[in-house]
Amino acid sequence: MTRARDTDYAGALGRVPLARVSPLGRHWVLQPKVDGCYARVTIDRFGRIERVFSRAGRHISGELVQHLFGAFVGWPNSELVGELEAHTEAGNRAAAARGWRALHLFDCIRAGGRYIGREPYRVRRDVLWRMQSEVVNLGCELPWYQEQHGARDRKTGQWTRAVPTDWRLTPIVPQIPARRAAEAWSTWGPDAGDEGLVAVNLDAPLGARGGKLKVKRADTIDAIVVATGPGAVTCDWSGKLVTVAAGAARDALIQPGDAVELACDGFFDSGHPRFARLVRARPDLAGRMAS
DSSP states (O other): OOOTTTOOOOOOOSBOGGGGTGGGGTTEEEEEOOEEEEEEEEEOOSSBBBEEOTTOOOOOSSTTTTTTTTTBOSSSSSSEEEEEOOSSHHHHHHHHHHHHHEEEEEEEEETEEOOOOSSHHHHHHHHHHHHHHHHHOOOOSSSEEEEEEEEEETTTTOOOOOOOOOGGOBBOOEEEEEEGHHHHHHHHGGGTTSSOOOETTTTTTTTTTTSSSOOOOOOEEEEEEEEEEEEEEEEEEEEOOOOEEHHHHHHHHHOOOOOOEEEESSSTTTSSSSSOOEEEEOOTTTTHHHH
């Protein structure tokens, strides 16, 4: 199979505030932003997962994806894109609760050997659903059966982990119209325990600028600068050290002891801010925070 081009990134690039989502119009939809790592899978001529690649194009192997190889999930010679429950606290937590890692599909690059990246998203998503529907109808008997005490292997009768070997490993992310932004936020947003939302333009081809936008909560916190360096500032926030990027011009204006405002996308379980970034200096707070 021909490997997808570097320009075929199917994730969200850019951000949009929640307040600006509903006015986007009827050509936009909202999907949950699954907390995990970007993954692209190739399907062999039998319709089974053959390889899994990271966003950087590196082949992913080992425990994280071993259960995915050979799973019957789509049309032969296809490439699908999703978010693997891995490398994040929420992703690992979801996988531990279920007993295996799901790959939540949200896009399709190639279907049945045909490149469909130039098609609008509505077409690519329709292909994704038709592909999975056919797989479901063909059926794939699970290698285990469930009884009141748990799962047993069909061949040996021994106790086993109930890990699917088909499309159940690769659910397709749901979506609703952008005009129902408040509902989407309450269902899939941070308050519901998820990472946030992705706004998707149904008319956009793969990789279109502004075709997919992250919708995340932007919390702000005030911190004290403790060190500066080339392109970075280290701050103290409630006893936690947070290092954020800063441009050269901003470096010259911020010195240790200054108060600054940081933005972040919520907080990790450890209490540290997620993806913190520098917003502005807060000279009006310096004396108050120091005291």
